[in-house]
Amino acid sequence: MNNKEVLQIALQQSAYDCNCEPQDFMVVENRFFESVDTNQARRYLQLPHICNMVSYGSNIVVTAQKELLSEIRQYIKNVPNIENCFETPGLYPLNDRLKKFGAEICFMAEYFLPDMEDIFRLEYSCNYELTILKPKDFVNLYLPEWENALCAKRKNLDVLAVGAYDKGKLVGLAGCSADCDTMWQIGVDVLPEYRRQRIATVLTNRLAKEILQRGKVPFYCAAWSNIKSVRNAIRSGFRPGWVEMTAKKIEYVQDMIESS
Structure with missing residues (x-):
């Protein structure tokens, strides 16, 4: 693609x-x-x-x-x-x-939308273990700290996630929802004490790659005033689409x- x-x-x-x-x-x-x-x-x-x-x-x-x-x-x-x-x-x-x-x-x-060159060119790493999660793995993660990554009102649409773990503790989570047949939307959360370590960027980029490998187009939404979220999108290999x-x-x- x-x-x-x-x-x-x-x-x-x-x-x-x-x-x-x-x-x-x-x-x-x-x-x-x-x-x-x-x-x-x-x-x-x-x-x-x-x-x-x-x-x-x-x-x-x-x-x-x-x-x-x-x-x-x-x-x-x-x-x-x-x-x-x-x-x-x-x-x-x-x-x-x-x-x-x-x-x-x-x-x-x-x-x-993903810039297909940047998404796969970028190779980020962090100090925490990354794990691919399926719906059965995050069934108990519908908590306030992960409300951007997972949507409790539409659990049936949440299809895939990537978690960052610090010695078994979940410190960051990027999830995606199958909002339509061809495109999956990404959301991400990081615990406050673990921010500013590019965990969100690592998770977003990795999840985008996983989505693309499944034949779907990842997309990312942010309010114009949410500078942190916009920066994360760009660092992760996304570019403004619409x-x-x-x-x-x-x-x-x-x-x-x-x-x-």
Whole structure:
């Protein structure tokens, strides 16, 4: 598998998620599609979307409720550049439009894809033993300290992990979930007292290789403000692939704020 093939697989998955075609992300013109539910989308997505905006850098693809499409189209028409649609102050008028439909901007994230040369060129090591873990091995690891590596709400999707052990003690864990048929998402955690030793990078890179050897494409997601996570992605051999911004119902957003 090479970088072009990796990108094509990601584009196809985004097309499933957005009810469009892969080439829609590569044209200059922005594209708009009604959001629909489909069993080909990433399994954790709650479809249909109220509004979801995706960019691979060439344009913006919007998938939204039918009654919102004209509002979003008008918003994007008045914003000069792609990046302005994903940052303040440009987001304020978008949020005002969404509120008329009982929604607000909720999630904003950057997604990373493996650079196939770097992933296999990088040879990191750490002072701890690495162990490949299958679902039966991490059934008892759904604990707060590993909540980024494993997802208790979607245990059925967690398929593979790599653990770092210090004399039998688990000190770092990278896990991946089979979020769709072709792509597995990586998450990683390291105990606070073991950080700044590049354990996360070693685990992420090793797990990415294991995923690729199984014929799947690893991908990595981070909030733009999570500098530590973004640095880990890049050190591990990943590069920026696409960005997404998702709106949710106002009640959903408020519940998140209150429970944080």
